[in-house]
Amino acid sequence: xxxxxxxxxxxxxxxxxxxxxxxxxxxxxxxxxxxxxxxxxxxxxxxxxxxxxxxxxxxxxxxxxxxxxxxxxxxxxxxxxx
Numbered sequence: 809x810x811x812x813x814x815x816x817x818x819x820x821x822x823x824x825x826x827x828x829x830x831x832x833x834x835x836x837x838x839x840x841x842x843x844x845x846x847x848x849x850x851x852x853x854x855x856x857x858x859x860x861x862x863x864x865x866x867x868x869x870x871x872x873x874x875x876x877x878x879x880x881x882x883x884x885x886x887x888x889x890x
Contacts, residue, residue: 812857
């Protein structure tokens with residue numbers, strides 16, 4: 809989960825750099841496209857992954873297999889429900 813968060817942060821940083829380049833080159837259409845279709849979604853993904861990592865840490869992960877199991881049950885729901 810921490811690797812996914814790290815990857816999302818790198819993608820977000822790359823998008824911010826691309827947005828800055830578009831701003832420097834005076835390309836408002838590209839800026840708007842990046843903001844609308846990518847940056848907003850990246851922020852949501854970063855928040856969600858950050859919350860998941862925090863939740864896992866509070867439950868004692870990564871050293872505890874039980875923490876991962878409880879996290880899966882909490883986030884994915886019980887597989888017993890039909």
